[in-house]
Amino acid sequence: MPGGRGVDPQSATPVYLQVAARIRERIVSGDLQPDRPIPSESAIEQEFEVARGTARKAIAVLREEGLVITVKGRGSYVTPAL
Amino acid sequence: MPGGRGVDPQSATPVYLQVAARIRERIVSGDLQPDRPIPSESAIEQEFEVARGTARKAIAVLREEGLVITVKGRGSYVTPAL
């Protein structure tokens, strides 16, 4: 079985978009709250069994959507409510 | 000279494995003895002219092999003889 939890490498949808979608869900659902950190790149690597570059691309998508902000040496955080 | 003493970045063998192999030799040869510290990450950086991440990966290999133990704030030590 395919990796178990997580993403489907065979899907037409790129893995990094699948990962981004998973994390997006946690944000919009409130599972991940404003000003709180999202999983680190390395945590995403392990949870979804993807390479670091793929984890980074997923986060970049959410950043471009304005859902998260990223701080060097710290991590990425759900964008604070206004 | 190319990098002087040390590793070969052009080799098919990853640098971190080359560094691990060098330190492993010192352990099995008795150059580095049980319960004694191995070179710090920063010492490995300088000696082999590698980045810290590479030094850390080399140590991780030896740790997974059970050859060394690592203590935060202290360093890594050759695994004590039973």
Place this chain on the structure above:
DNA sequence: TCAGATTTGTTCGTATGTATT
């Protein structure tokens, strides 16, 4: 007590090379 240096731990930033699709 404490301030600074050392050392490992964790995180993101960037670049390169290879393989696959």
Place this chain on the structure above:
DNA sequence: CAATACATACGAACAAATCTG
């Protein structure tokens, strides 16, 4: 060819534990 994905490697910043004076 371009996009995707993985592995490797260097750099930089922040954090925590330890040691030293």
